[in-house]
Each structure stands twice: as C-alpha cells, then as structure tokens.
Amino acid sequence: MSDITIPLEAEQDIAHEQGHAEAAVREPLITGGKTVHDVSEDIAGRVEQKPTITWMLAMAISLGLLVAGGYAVAMLLWEGIGMWGLNKTVGWAWDITNFVWWVGIGHAGTLISAVLLLFRQRWRMSINRASEAMTIFAVICAAMFPVLHMGRPWLGFYWALPLPNTFGSLWVNFNSPLLWDVFAISTYFSVSLVFWYIGLIPDFATIRDRAKNKISKLIYGTLSFGWTGGAKTWMHYETVSLVLAGLATPLVLSVHTIVSFDFATSVIPGWHTTIFPPYFVAGAIFSGFAMVLTLLIVTRKVYKLEDYITLQHLEMMNIVIIVTGSIVGIAYITEFFIAWYSGVEAEQYAFINRATGPYWWAYWSMMTCNVISPQLFWFKKIRTNIAATFIISIIVNIGMWFERFVIIVTSLHRDFLPSSWAMFYPTWVDMGVYIFTFGLFFTLFFLFAKFFPVINMAEVKSIIKATGEKKK
C-alpha cells in the first residue's frame, strides 16, 4: 500500500514530488488542484467551524422525525404488535421489509471500503468514509426491526443469543435462519464499525493536532488513541486495514445471503427459491449504492466538496447501479420462468398473483423503479447529470423497498390454503416506526457529518499528487 503515505503535510508534499507518475488518459480523481493543506482545511475545517444554520435545520428535522417516530415505537412497545397491520396470514410486512431494506443499504459501505480497497480502486477514497458511516447507521436502523418486531422484545433481545443461562438445558435453535441473522448482522456490524473506526484514527489525529481549544483536543486526542504518525504506526495501520478488508469482503456476500435464507429456507411459495442469495446480494449493492449517491450528492453540495466527490465518482457508482440493477432484473424474470418451469401450482399462482393480484401496483412499482429506471444510465448524459442521478437514486431506493414488500407480503398473503388468504394494510404505527428509523439514521448521519471528517483526509492526500493539477 505504497500510495498511502506519511502524515505530516510537508513530508507528504515532498513525497509526492518524488513519486507517482500520472497516467496520461485518466481524469484526475480530485479536482480543483488541492494541496495537502487544502484537504485538511476543507475537511477538518468543517469539524472546527460552528454549526451552520443549514446543519441545525437539518438536525432539527431529523430529531423531529426521531421523536415523532419514537411515539409510534413507544405505542408499539406499550400496546403490542397488534398496533401494526399484521394478521394471522401476514405475520411480517413492513417490519421485515424495512429490516431487509436497511441491511441492503448498509451493503455499499463495506463494498466500497473493503472490496474496492482490495481491488485498488482509488476512486473509492473520497467516498468510503461517508459510505461506511452510512453502512453503520443503516445497520443500526436495520437491527431495530428484529427486536421491535418480536412479540416480547424485552425477552427476545437476549433469548435469541446463545448465552449460558439458568433455564436448564435451554439453548437457541441453530436450525433457524433468524438465529443466523443474529450472527450475520452482529458480525457485519462489529467488523464494519472497527474498520470504519480504524480508518478514522489518523484523521482524528489531524484534527487533534489542529485543535485550538482544550475540549476538542481532549476529545479528538482520546478518539485518536495517541496516534503518532510514525512510519511503524502507518505500517500497522495499513496492515490492519488490509486484514479487516479481507475479513469484511466475505461479509458483503454473507450478510445478505443469510438474510435471504430467512425466506429461501421456508416452504412458502415465492420465498422458497434458490436464486435468493445472489439476487439479494446484488439487490443490496444496488440499493446501497443508490443510498450512497443520494447522501453524497447532498453532502458534496452542502459542504462544497465538489472537488473531492467529483462527477467521475458519481458516474462510477451509476455504472455499478446499472450492473446490479440489471442483475436484479434478470433475477425477477428468472423467478417467473422457474415458477412456470417447476410445474408447482402454488408457486405459479404466487407469481401470477404478484403481477396481477391485488398487490399488482407494488409489483409494477418495483419493476419500474428497479429494472427500468437504472437502464437510463446507459446514456452518458444521464449518468453524468447530477439531478438525474439524484432522482434515480431515490427511485431505486423506493423500488428496493417495494421489492422486499412484494417478496414478503405478496407471498404470504395468498399461500397454500385459499381459506386463509388475506390482505395487509399498514397502520400509522407501521409508518411511524419506519419514520423513526429515518429520524435515527439522519440524526446519526448529521452528527457524523458535523463532528467527524466526512472524507478520509489521510487517504485523499495520497492521491492528490497523482491527480491534482496544481502540483504538476
């Protein structure tokens, strides 16, 4: 990892003078001719400044959502799951839809930081910090649902863990995909958190070094774990990053694979499908990238980071969206083909019902949002248009929410015995709990954007020479 280098700004500049020839055809990753000092000013400066009015307004809205949604959560916990619109036939709906949706969103961070690190895709450097943060916050939001959807969360949150207990021979059921979820999500969360935090340490040290008051010096000093910036420290840092990237990479595949097992291992037509693992992983990356786009387009605008998060970054991500969106589209069509080809009556009905039954609108929303809308990115004009990218990224996230809704609700609501067929209608508490997680997500994200460096300064500094204009 020779392209990540020495901490002190002067040394970095010197080092850049000496090394790294620039590829002639490649567009610079960081524009605006930034110097190492510019990077520190642009990123750490945000942390040091007083909060802006825009930030305070955004924070207030997020907290508002958190409190309003929190009321719904309180009602749910106080009265019971009956506050949701679930019934004897449809036992999961918005709860698990939201869970899978948030977990899916949480996929981009690891993919960007770990997989692209291993593939030495340097364009990731200016976006990995924010996307990793987004991953962590999304996973926190996702993890709310397995707990909140339980009938007895006050017991369930620890009974679902394999803890030694005094109940006798009671133990968790290792056959249950829900238990696999517990392991998958907690592993993913802890690895992502550690990875993210390790990456933050050098930047915390930079802020600590620049800090002008004692409190921030103390806080950022503590957070930076006594980072010295010595060559040995950097070596350890890079080794740990590599090891964690190695650990995190299989998780990108495993988490959503295991989440898909919740459905794939069941007997319900529409759930009982072997295609689910790859299809869910592709869908997760698809939605994760869309969410990263949504957030970064706003962040770069508000924080004026256009030179760091360039159009090229957005275009790269749009290309990932076309690829994964097409994979997802093929998966949808394959499901239909297999339903017909299997000759299983209930399976065939489940898919015809999806497309033409009472939830047809959800199915066709999903198809439009997920399969048709990303195809627009084949046009360079569209995929390099920020407004279009922003709109499509939101459409994709709506589509991916519908995908999970379609899988969960349309499969359950009409399964084997027609006598039990029923509809699901959400209540205000269903919506409120979803809003609560939005409030939580944005509150955490805005706190992050204000108090943490939103771009990995240390890494970005390593690429400005190779790509910066001023330094030639």
Added chain:
Amino acid sequence: MKETKTYWKGLEQLENTPDFQQRASKEFPEYLPISGDDNQEPSRRDFLKMMGFGVAAVSLAACEAPVRKAIPYVNKPVDVDPGIPNYYASSYAVGNDVESVVVKTREGRPIKVEGNDLAKYNMGGTSSQIESSVLSLYDTERLQNPKISGEDTDWATIDGRIKTELAANAGKTVLVSYSNCSPSTSRAIAELSKKYGEVVHVQYDPVSFSGILDAYEMASGVRAMPMHDFSKAKTIVSMGADFLGGWPNHVLFNKQFAKSRKLGPDKKEMSRLYAFESNLSLTGSNADYRQPIKPSEQGTYISSLYNLIAKKAGVPTVASSKLQDTSILQKAANDLWKAKGNALLVSGSNDVNVQLMVIAINELLGSFGNTIDLSKSLNTRKGDDKAFAKLVADVKAGGVGAVIFYNCNPGYDHVKGAELVSSLGKVKTTISTSDRMDETSSAVKYITPDHHYLESWNDFESVSGYLTLSQPTINNIFNTRQAQESFLTWAGIETSYFDFIKAGWSSFSSDLSFWDKTLQDGVYETDAAVPAALAGFDVAAVASKLKPASSGMELALYTNYSVGDGVQANNPWLQEMPDPITKACWDNYFTVSPREAREKGWKVKDGDMDYKVATLTVNGKSVTAPVIPQPGQAYGTVGLALGYGRTKAGKVADGVGVNAYPMIASSANGSLAYTTAGVSLEVSEEVVKVAQTQTSQTYAGRNTVIQETVLGAYQKDPQAGRHFPKISLASGDKVKPYAVSLWKGHEYANHHWGMMVDLNSCTGCGSCTIACQTENNIPVVGKQEVLNRREMHWIRIDRYYSSREESAITESDLDSNIVSKAEVAADNPEVTFQPMMCQQCNNAPCETVCPVAATTHSSEGLNQMTYNRCIGTRYCANNCPYKVRRFNWFKYHDNKQFDKNMAMNNDLGKMVLNPDVTVRARGVMEKCTFCVQRIQAGKLEAKKDGRRPDDGDVSTACAKSCPSDALVFGDMKDPNSNISKALKIKTSKTSVEAQEDRAYHVLEELRVMPNIWYLTKVRNKDENEKTEA
C-alpha cells in the same frame, strides 16, 4: 530526665483492690449472657434461644403472606380434590332447547359442558350453543338480587308482595314461557293453579313450529312433532328445512345424517340429500342436489312433488301450478319412490297446509313407522302462535290480572312482543324470572331471577318417554332462586323443588338406588308412547289452499348456528363464532343472490369485507343492514338472521346487528310466517365492514387441499378423487413426495397421536370451534380484531364453494382481488367444509425456524408450543402452510379494551377458565395442542390402572363435541384404536402410513407429513353428471 510520672485511670487503679484486678483481667468487664459457667446466670443457650426468637420474630414480621383470594378449604368436601375434575350428568336447558350433557367441574366450578354418551338423543355430541352455555353462567350482567320495580330487594319481601297480589288478582293469571318439556315444572305450575285458580300457560317459540304441530294435530290427533330418523333414510328431501342447523335437537339430526353418509370398505352406500331452499343453509350446503327456490314457490314444489309421487303410487293427483324447471324435482321424486320406506321429506315451512302435504307425501312414501316415528314426539317445540296472539289481545283488552314471564323474552323475540310489553301497564301484577334486565323483564314489576341451568335441579322429557335430569354443579353464584322453587313458594308449598322432583319420580321405581343411578347417568327411558295415529284427510282440499308463488322480492328469515334465536346472545364465544356459511361474525346482514348483486350493482369487491348498506321494508316495517352476495341464495330473495339486535342483553350483545323478529309475518291461519313476499330492498351507496374469518370463496382448484369424488366413482375405485402429487428426482423419475428424504425422522417409541377428519361426515356446524375455545382458554377478540383478521380460534372450518364454469364468468365477476377464474364461486355452488387445525406435522416447518426452540416435537408426535419460551417472531406462523398458528397481538386478558372477552376480564368470568391450560401472554404464539392436557390426564388415569390408554381415556375437545363423528382422535401406535382401524394404520419406528384408500394429507407435496388425515368427500351425485370443480 526521663519522665516517671504515672497517671491513674481512677481511684480504683490507685487502690488496686483484688476485685479490681479480677475485673481488669476480663476482656468484657460488663455482664455477658454467654459465659455459661455459672448456673445462676443466663447461659449461652439462653442467648441462642433469645437470638433465635428475635430472628424468627423479625423475619416473621417482615413476611407478608401474599395469598389474596385463594382460600384453602377449612373442611375439604369429600368429592372435591384440587386438580382433579369432577363430572356430573345434567341437562342443558337454555331457551327452549334441552340436551343431556356432562358437566366438568374443577374445584367446584363448572368449566366445560360435553355431550352425554349415554343419551340416546344426542349420543355425546354437542352444538356450539351447548358448548358456550357454561360462559353464560359467569355473566356479570345476570341479576344478583330479586327486584321490585327496578330496586333490589330480598326474597321474603318480594314473595310476600307477589303472594298478596296473586291472591287478590281478579283477572286472569297467565304464565308465559318458551316450550316447556319439564314434567316437574308443569307440576309446579299446576300447584300455582291449585292455589290461585287457573293459571293459563302460554307457550311460544322464538322460531315457531306451530305449522308442523298443527298439521300433525289435524292428521294424527296429537299436537306434537314426531321424531324423525335421518339415519334410516336413503333419500332425504328438504324443502327449506334446516334440520342440521335451525331445527331443534339438531345435534341428534347431525349424528343421524352423518351416520347415513359414512363410507368405508364395508359400506359403500350412502344417503342422498336434496334441498330446495332460499338461503344457503347448513342442510343445503350438505345436499347432493340443491335447487334455490323462492319461499313462495315451496307450495307449488310440494304439490308438484305430491303429484309426481302420486302418479307412481297410483293415487289421484291434485291441482298444481306448473313449474319451469322440474329436472331436480323429478329426480328427487324418482329417488324418493325408489327408496320407499327409507325415504323422508321434511319442510321448514310454518304453514299448516304445506306441512299437511308433507305428511301426505311421507305417507305415500311409507315413511311413517320407518323414518318417522309417531309414537315418539319431540317436546321441545310446543309453541302455539294462536294462543300467544290471544294473550296479546287479552292483555290489551285489560282482561289479564297477572302475567308471569317464565324465562322468556317476548319483548325481544316475538313479533308481537313489543305490543305486549307496551300494554303491560294494563296488567296489575307482572312477574319475570329472567336472569337479566332484558327487553321484557325491564318492563315488569317483580323480577325473581332464576338460576342458570348449571345451578338448578330439574327434569325434562325432551322426547316422549325419554327423561333427563338436571343437577346443580355449583352453588348459586348470585342471590337468585330457581323459578320452580319460586312457583312452589308462591303456591304455599314448603318442600324444596329437589324433593318435589324426586317425589314425582317415585312413580318410576321404588328401588332406593334408582334415583342415584339415574342422577349419575342423567337419563332414564320409559316406554311411554304418544297415542298418535294417522287419519286420512282430503289432500286435494289442502292442496287447493296452498299459496301460489308470488313475484317480487321475498324475505326468508333464519337462525344461524352461533347466536341462534338470540337467547344466549350475550355470550361472546357465540358472537365471535363465524357463521359456517358466510364466515361472518358479530353481525347479521342481508344475503342476496350473487347474480342479482352483480346485475344491480350491489357488490363492492370480493375479499375486502366491504358491503353496501340496504334498507329492507316489509309491511311498513324496515331494518337496515349490510348486503352480502351469498352464493346459493335464490334469485329474488333476501335472507336475514334472527337473534341479533338485542338492546338489553348486556354489553356483548347490545347493538350487534339488527333485530329481525319484527319482520315476521302472520299467515292467514294464525301461525307465524318466517318468509314474506313483496318486500323491498333499497341498497344505498354507503359501505360498511362485516367481520369475516374467511373471504375466499373457492379452493381455487387446488386438489391437494380438497379431494372429492362422486359415489359411483368411489364404488368402482375407492381411491377415486384422490390426487397424487409427484416430485421429480435428479434422474428424471417421478416419485411420491414421501419417498425422498435427507433425514431419518423422529422416533416414536410409545404413542403417536393422530386424527382423522372425514370430509364426508363433517356438516360444518362448528361446535368443535367452540369446544376448543372453552377447553383451551382461547380469547375472544371482538369485531374490530376479526376485521383485522386476528381471530384466535385454534380449529376453524374452511368453507369452499365450487367455482363457476369459466365460460360463464363475465367481466363483472372479476376484480383485482381475483387472479384465476377458479376463484369465482358458482351461483349455486357445491359446498365443502374442511376442519383445519394444527396438522401436528412430523416434519414441521414451524419447528425448524423458531430461533429460540419454543416450538418443538414431542416423542408422541405432537408439535409442542412452549409459551414461556416464545419471543414472538411469528416466523413459525409465516412458515406454516396451513396458517393455523395464532398470535397474541395484544394482551387479551385484564385489558379493558377487550372487555367483551368476558372469560378473562373480570373475576367472575375468569372462573370459566380451564386451570390446566395457560392463559397466554401478549406477544406469544399459540395453536392447537391436540388438547395435550387431556392426553396427559388420560395417560395418568391409565397409568394408575397399569394399562395402556385407549380411546376411552383420551379424546380432544373437538372430537368429543363433534355431532357427526367427523373427527376421530387416537393413538396410531395402538392397533385397537378407532383411528388405527379406520385408517388402517401401519406404523414403523419413525413413520405412520394410512392404508385407507380415501385418506390423504392436505398439501402432501410439501412432505411436512401431518398427523392428521382427511378422508375424501364423496357426493352422492350421478356419475355421468358434470360436476363443477
């Protein structure tokens, strides 16, 4: 210089006496009670004693005994052992119905009512009303004291005043009751007559059988309904008679009918049922051939049938109008004639002329002495519509001085009741024995509340010569008094009613053990016979009086199988029991023909429980209710259930539905008519919700769910109608799903419990649903939660209609809720009932997905649910292919929002709970357990005797209650059990296999391997006829 000064601690040290020296050497100079060396001083033992006492006293004072209400017996009653149930034979007597039952009590409180196996006239079966009646005992709406003009009083005061008023009464004294078949009650009333001059006893029935009674009076000289035996009938034709549901004693009729429908290797014949009716009744839905007809057409159909039979019998025909489509009627006539001697025609009409024609046809068919026994009469319907009409006239004219309403409520359940109640001011003395302030008793002066039947002594002769006893199973909960006791008191008789009954029974036997034996059995049979003999009558003259068919909309009133006539309407178990046909609960509604609904735009959308509101007007009276398009409903007719719209029954029933009793019409000959022509139905655009537990109409052609065939095909091939799903192997071979496995399966060492459900016997009555609710403490959730599709029943009856032929389906049938045309019900469908409960799968999909192993497999094949361990992820319910798991969405006990769930929300109601079954907490999953507590009790009983439990020891609540023996429960490892024999079970260590040709598993292709087998439904239709699938 060294300091050598000494400071003394005191003068004692200075003096340094030997006494001081001795004390100074002691570690504790003061007195300690532990020295023990001196006998004079308290010893160490004393110290320990004191300390022991101190500790004990302090800890005792700190402990507060947390016992609040559970008070142990001071003297334990001889026959009450905590934890061990007692069973008492008694008689269910609510409204005008009487059945012999066995009451289960625990620690002195009745908790369950089951059929009495010794009783010949219900043979152990029950109905939903019987099963629910135990909850009415604990209804807090019952009166707790006698009342004078609405004020609580004591018995001495009220007796004194009633006696004085009755003695001073110058006018007539009338006692109004439902049909009374209790000999001792009649004697008690006679005692009143002795004391106060003639007491006129007016009997009526909410659903009158006056027409049939009057017809038999004219034809045989005795005003009584003779016993019908459906089990002997090979061909049954029902003209609007709902003998499986709306008729009295339908438990017996279900038994008899089901018996005639049983098939097996040794019995390949079954009865054939024709139904000509307006509403789709339980009887009609079990019919092999059913023709929807308008109520007014019944006369024409009867006379045409008479003519068809008369031609075959060679007797003169009568005048009859011409019918358009007689194909089914002709077929019915042929079959009736073919089965002469084993044929039976019944009619539900309350028109005496129609019933006379029925008698005439039955006589031609040789039914009397075979399928109809004139020597035995059914005494639970004796009501006389004319007598009641006369009473109303008398009261209005002021000729009545005293009225006693004995456990009846004409103010609600009689068309002239409102008229009667409003003129009660003209009667000086008004008395009611009602158990609550109902529509009638709230208008009377004296209320002397009667005991519940479970608190009463009584005797009944529901079928002539067939006596049953009723005994109290609990002390009276409130300050009530048995009505007969009141009558005796007012008549000045000192003996208790118990002694009064016993004295009456002394004529049967002088043997001392006779009474005890009869009380234990609950039943006693004498050879008393009704002296009825058929005399001929002028059939042509009767036929000429039959009313011709009329045009226009017609109303057909009916009673459903839950609330029935409305006497027990304040029972939430009944209110929440879905109607077997419409699957609706907590409401009554208009049922109309689907074709008419389509044509006139009355339909909203299938499957959403949305229905338009309509106003029905009959003779200037109108009611407003939702309109449900009901497959099978005759075109141009409206059905409406009686028993709803109570205003003073209690918080459960009040305001539920509309009261249809005022819609009853009077026919020319004085009997009430439950059908009326010339009604108008104004359908508005307002849409309301009717709570239904099932909204799908058909089984969408899924033949691994319902497997059915026709009799002819079955006779040729017992496996006819079976569907054998196959799965493909990698090699391309197709094999049975059970041939492939990755897993060796559970091992069953000793017992393996299973159940057989005979789709051919199940009439869909739903008594199993309520039996299960009673046994297993299943909460009632109320209308809103049923609308949210969260009813909690562990066993449900799935009702499927056959679908319409695809070519007949038009655009107007389809909406976004319908995906395949097979989901559209035929306008006159065939009906299949499928009881559905936990299938106790051997490879249960629910067990593998629970993260905390709260649902596990037992060594006896049960799929167990550990409520304590459940965290409520609902994954098991999602993964259940049968959707039988029920989740506690809210806290249903001790929660004011669910106060209609009276068994769990007040201290009195809670007395009905079965102490062997946990009341489930909020947030846990529950489901059918195969009544594991009953299995356990049966096993213990057998273990005490050192033997293997057999069928007699163990049965589930549903199987026990089933009036048609459609559910058979037992140990499949026991080769002698009924289930092993019926299914021809072959067991191995890990599996069971049913070799009976009709036995199948629902959703066999999933290889979940249930422990419940279904037997194919066989319809007695002609083989060559096309049946809609």
